[in-house]
Amino acid sequence: MVTRRNFIINTSLAATAVLALPSLAFTMNKKEIGLQLYTLRDELPKDVKTTLEKVAAAGFTTVETYGFSIKDQFWGLSPIELKKILDQNGLKAVSGHYNLGSFLADGNTTELLAAIEAAKILNSEYLTVPWIDEPLRKNIADYKIIANRLNQAGKACVNAGLKLAYHNHDFEFQKHDGITGYEILLKETDKDLVHFELDLYWVVRSGNDPLKLFAENPGRFKMWHVKDMDKKNAALNTEIGSGSVDFKTIFKEAKLSGMKHFFVEQENNYNPNPLESIKVSCDFISKNLI
Structure with a gap:
């Protein structure tokens, strides 16, 4: 007894x-395995409910949203409606990718405030900036302006009970007078206001080493995109564990990174289809990485 x-x-x-x-x-x-829903961008708009049911059935417990707009919301659903479907399937939208192009360009807060409201309704932890439009990132001065805007957005998020994160591609690793845009963003942003979501595929594809970034910036990479690289064609993705990215070594340094959440993402080259691909990736991660 x-x-x-x-x-x-x-x-x-x-x-x-x-x-x-x-x-x-x-x-x-x-133990939580997340999915960046952009992976299922062809399926979701057609049937959000059924697609999210299949995401949960594949073994995922968290997701990262994409595609929010003030006009169409989430694929025609309001944040409240989406939250209900997520709850019904035991899924939590830990983060979301929100386009803040107008705010980064000129400080207009319309998109930022709408994104904050949507993220709060979804009970998300992070509001993530997924992209910088090309005209806004031509040189060092541009990146410093972006860093300042990220600090401002980060402060607005903190005031709303959220955290701001920035997601990279490969262009941030291009050098401008000997320094990369990513180095500027890391240096010029307040670590208490701006966190980073490291897309491991784009780091590796750009010729950089995630482990070196972890060592030089410990604790700053709170989220990862776990996206594998096809062994024959680096421009293509593949299911996790089937490609050339050494995830086993990277996951061993998760603590140094500061990683709290990660999301599987696959943008192309599905075998045999997106829903089967995410299941293969989820299974590999649960058996080999966590």
Whole structure:
């Protein structure tokens, strides 16, 4: 018979063990496997409900949204309607990619405020900036302006109970007078206001090393995009574990990175189709990486 006293003692011992083994505690938190819903961009607009049911059935517990607009919201659904479907399937929208192009360009807050409101309704933790339009990133001065705008957006997010993150592609690693745009963003943003979502595929494809970024900027990469690279054609993605990105080595340094959440993403080259591909990726991660 389990008495209340024994329960308290056993619980205390378990808690002490976890505290004594911080790496174990970190590993336990990594059981959630997320999906960037852009992977299913052809399926979602046709049938959000059925598609999200299949996402949950594939083994995912968290998602990252994309495609929000003030006019169409999420594929014709309001944030409240989307939240209901997510809840019904045991899915949590931890993060969302929101286009803040107008805010980054001239400081217009219309899109930013709408994105914050949507993210709050979804009970998200992060509002993530997915892209910088090309005319806004020509040189060092441009990147410094972007960094300043990210700080402003980060402050607005914090005031709303959210966190701001920035997601990279490969263009950020192009050098401008000897320094990359990404280095400027890391240096010029407030680490308490602006977090980074590291797209591992784009880092590797640009010729850079995620582990070097972790070592030089410990704790700054709170989220990852786990996206594999086709072994024959680097321009193509593939299912996680089938490509050339060394995820096993990268995941070993998750704590150094500061990673709290990660999202599978595959933009092309599905085998045999997107819904089957995400299942293969989820299975590989659960068996080999976490």
